[in-house]
Amino acid sequence: MQNQVKVGIIGAGPAGIAAAVQLKRSGIFPLLFEKERVGGLLHNACLVENYPGFPGGIGGKKMVSLFQEHLDHYSIVPLYEEVMKVKPGQQQWQLFSQKDRYHLDYVIIATGTQPCTGDFASSSPRVLYEVYPLLDKKDCLIGIIGGGDAAFDYALNLSQKNMVEVVYRSRQPRCLPLLHQRAKKNPRITLYSEKRLKAILEENQKLQVLLDNSKSRHIERKWDYMVLAIGREPTFPEIIQGADDMISSTLFFAGDVKNGSYRQTAIAVGQGIESAMRIFFEEKKG
Ligand SMILES: Cc1cc2nc3c(=O)[nH]c(=O)nc-3n(C[C@H](O)[C@H](O)[C@H](O)COP(=O)(O)OP(=O)(O)OC[C@H]3O[C@@H](n4cnc5c(N)ncnc54)[C@H](O)[C@@H]3O)c2cc1C
Structure with a gap:
């Protein structure tokens, strides 16, 4: 059942990667869209000292390579396409990238921030x-x-x-x-x-x-x-509003894009996992 569920994740930073891994573990194969490079903002970080498991800190680049390994382990290959627009259709979301159009049951927006x-x-x-x-x-x-x-x-x-x-x-x-x-x-x-x-x-x-x-x-x-x-501000593709119930149950936001002053890797990862789990439970409800 879950294999037929179509989930699109926009952004392969920590939030999007965590969501993708969690979905794959649930038996759902997500489409992970990335416009530039896997790892997002972490490419800029000198030393991440507050991510549990790395008591001496870990360099941003090293962390990105471990996140990439995690994607490889689950055979998740990002689609290198910038997503321009997300629009509600009859029952599914339509996602427009530079290259193609996709029909999806769920969308996770994990697009992070852009510099002011x-x-x-x-x-x-x-x-x-x-x-x-x-x-x-x-x-x-x-x-x-x-x-x-x-x-x-x-x-x-x-x-x-x-x-x-x-x-x-x-x-x-x-x-x-x-x-x-x-x-x-x-x-x-x-x-x-x-x-x-x-x-x-x-x-x-x-x-x-x-x-x-x-x-x-x-x-x-x-x-x-x-x-x-x-400073930085949230970055979004264009999101066309649709029916409220569709938005609340099938469209999710995870990571820096929604976190205001609380922009941290562990928070983004937690929210990516939470979005994936909500999708899994929603599907189980049928
Ligand atoms: C200098 C610096 C130091 C930091 N140090 C720490 C630290 O010590 N500890 C800590 O916890 N956090 C730290 N952070 C913050 C951490 O990097 C972020 O909280 C984390 O990367 C947020 O993850 P995210 O997935 O929400 O967003 P991002 O990492 O910003 O990833 C978003 C991804 O979405 C992609 N994207 C955006 N729009 C589109 C689109 N339309 N289509 C397709 N792809 C798209 C982007 O290319 C990007 O790859 C630091 C950040 C900086 C800049």
Whole structure:
């Protein structure tokens, strides 16, 4: 019975992967859609220290490779297609990807978040919004704008091979105190508190960056790259609303896409598993 149930999972980050594995264990073979790469945001994480089972922490990249092994173990091969739209049909959902249209009994949205660009949206290859494209760089001077956990995690990651400067607006950064302490102790990281990004200019293969403080004193910096870590917002395909009962019993959201300030891997994994279990119980009810 379960083999005929059609489930689509959008996003192969921790939430989508956990849902896919749980469904497969229940005898349901899901379609797992991924627009970029398996592992989602974890590709950016320097050290994940709060995932049970890894007392010394585990690097984001290593965690992604273990998640990939888990998918392989259950013979789950993602479909590398971006999902553009999810729309209710007569009794099933219609899912439109760039390549095809699918008819599904259940859909799990596990699409995570995308970076906020603020007033400094830039198409320059020297201005980035995530850190993974820079992980092979060395001996560069890299500026990071932001005072949250992601900004400090990026700084600690990049400082292994580069010099890093972190700029944030408040006196104390918003990140976990332990990340702040590590950054303060790191000779390859300089912290600029109470500073704002004012302007960016690209010149001679460098970014010419103007910072100012509340007294409008300007500081000029020359960086090879800059990473803007000024927040993230949920990312969705277009979801066409349908009958409410169909939405509540056959459409699920799991992971960072719905978690507001509570964006953590273990939470995303738990919600992926919960969505899969709800689908299994729904099917058992008949
Ligand atoms: C620097 C940094 C450090 C972190 N450190 C920690 C930590 O120490 N501990 C911790 O618990 N968490 C940490 N996190 C958070 C953790 O990475 C996230 O909570 C987790 O990845 C969320 O999983 P998710 O599956 O909900 O979303 P994501 O990981 O964002 O995955 C979503 C996936 O959906 C795909 N997708 C999106 N839209 C579509 C579409 N339309 N069609 C197809 N695919 C789509 C994306 O490409 C992506 O692969 C960190 C994050 C960052 C950035």
